[in-house]
Amino acid sequence: MGIVIGSDFGGTNLRVALIETHGKILTQHIEKTSFSDTNQLIIEKITGQFQKIIASAPEKPLAIGIAAAGLVDSTQKKIVFSPHIPGFENLPLGEIIENQFNIPVVIENDASAAALGEYTFGASQGYRNTLHATLGTGIGGGIIIDGKLYKGKDGLAGEIGHLVFNPSGKQCKCGSKGCLETLASGSAFADQAQALISEGQAPILESIAEGQKPTAKMLYAAAIKDEKAAIETIQKGGQLIGLGLVSLINTLNPDIVTLSGGLLNMGNLLIEPLHKIIRIQKYGPAQQTPIIETQLGENCGLLGAAALALNKLDTSHRE
Numbered sequence: 001m002g003i004v005i006g007s008d009f010g011g012t013n014l015r016v017a018l019i020e021t022h023g024k025i026l027t028q029h030i031e032k033t034s035f036s037d038t039n040q041l042i043i044e045k046i047t048g049q050f051q052k053i054i055a056s057a058p059e060k061p062l063a064i065g066i067a068a069a070g071l072v073d074s075t076q077k078k079i080v081f082s083p084h085i086p087g088f089e090n091l092p093l094g095e096i097i098e099n100q101f102n103i104p105v106v107i108e109n110d111a112s113a114a115a116l117g118e119y120t121f122g123a124s125q126g127y128r129n130t131l132h133a134t135l136g137t138g139i140g141g142g143i144i145i146d147g148k149l150y151k152g153k154d155g156l157a158g159e160i161g162h163l164v165f166n167p168s169g170k171q172c173k174c175g176s177k178g179c180l181e182t183l184a185s186g187s188a189f190a191d192q193a194q195a196l197i198s199e200g201q202a203p204i205l206e207s208i209a210e211g212q213k214p215t216a217k218m219l220y221a222a223a224i225k226d227e228k229a230a231i232e233t234i235q236k237g238g239q240l241i242g243l244g245l246v247s248l249i250n251t252l253n254p255d256i257v258t259l260s261g262g263l264l265n266m267g268n269l270l271i272e273p274l275h276k277i278i279r280i281q282k283y284g285p286a287q288q289t290p291i292i293e294t295q296l297g298e299n300c301g302l303l304g305a306a307a308l309a310l311n312k313l314d315t316s317h318r319e
């Protein structure tokens with residue numbers, strides 16, 4: 001037995017938790033972050049959180065796992081770039097935390113961490129080859145091959161939100177046009193909701209938004225109230241995510257696909273068309289591959305970070 005620290009740093013919340021090695025979360029601190037936070041302020045918030053949680057630990061934590069939104073260089077323990085947190089740019093966060101607290105740190109992209117969390121504690125336990133997709137503000141992915149997180153040469157594998165669907169489509173932050181993330185994600189749904197209002201196609205959504213910029217949540221609220229354009233937008237998104245998964249399943253032939261993220265709150269409206277498009281595939285492995293939702297809920301990233309920390313301990317024992 002022992003304790004590790006798992007932390008999940010996303011676009012809205014900074015979460016840090018003490019977690020037992022079998023995955024039980026003991027205590028957790030959550031702090032809000034905002035788009036306007038400076039680099040320095042984010043580091044202060046994060047180190048403050050680690051300070052508090054380490055002080056409250058019944059014993060010294062063995063390792064710290066960090067799951068962070070964006071491009072992460074796990075070898076250099078650095079956040080290279082985050083589209084949702086401007087302060088996270090070329091930030092050697094792992095090194096800063098390791099030096100300050102003298103506890104080994106491992107850091108990964110949050111979707112890769114989620115894949116490992118699901119594999120270690122959640123829905124894909126017992127499978128050797130898994131694909132995990134995080135469906136939130138953006139779309140991320142993590143791949144486990146033969147029981148190991150597949151990272152690729154630069155540690156950037158699994159960027160499934162940047163599968164190109166329409167080369168003449170909308171400009172994506174990554175440099176390409178028409179990526180899956182620009183067509184079906186929390187931010188894509190928000191943009192599409194705005195367009196529906198501007199075109200006068202969504203009076204219910206317009207009244208929900210009350211003059212504010214609509215969100216994906218508002219789009220869903222309008223769909224629940226039977227707004228046709230909102231329903232169709234979400235269904236189309238589910239279909240496109242499903243098509244992305246078809247391509248990936250045909251490429252990787254995983255044992256199982258797991259899904260997490262805030263868009264799952266859209267329930268069957270999003271998920272049914274996703275499944276449907278996968279199930280009509282006649283050739284290849286897509287039709288038979290189980291596609292299931294996370295068993296770890298909103299703790300997917302935190303427990304993924306704990307799994308990263310545990311992996312690190314396993315490796316150093318063997319070294």
Ligand SMILES: [Zn+2]
Nearest residue numbers: 162172174179
């Ligand atoms: Zn892209």
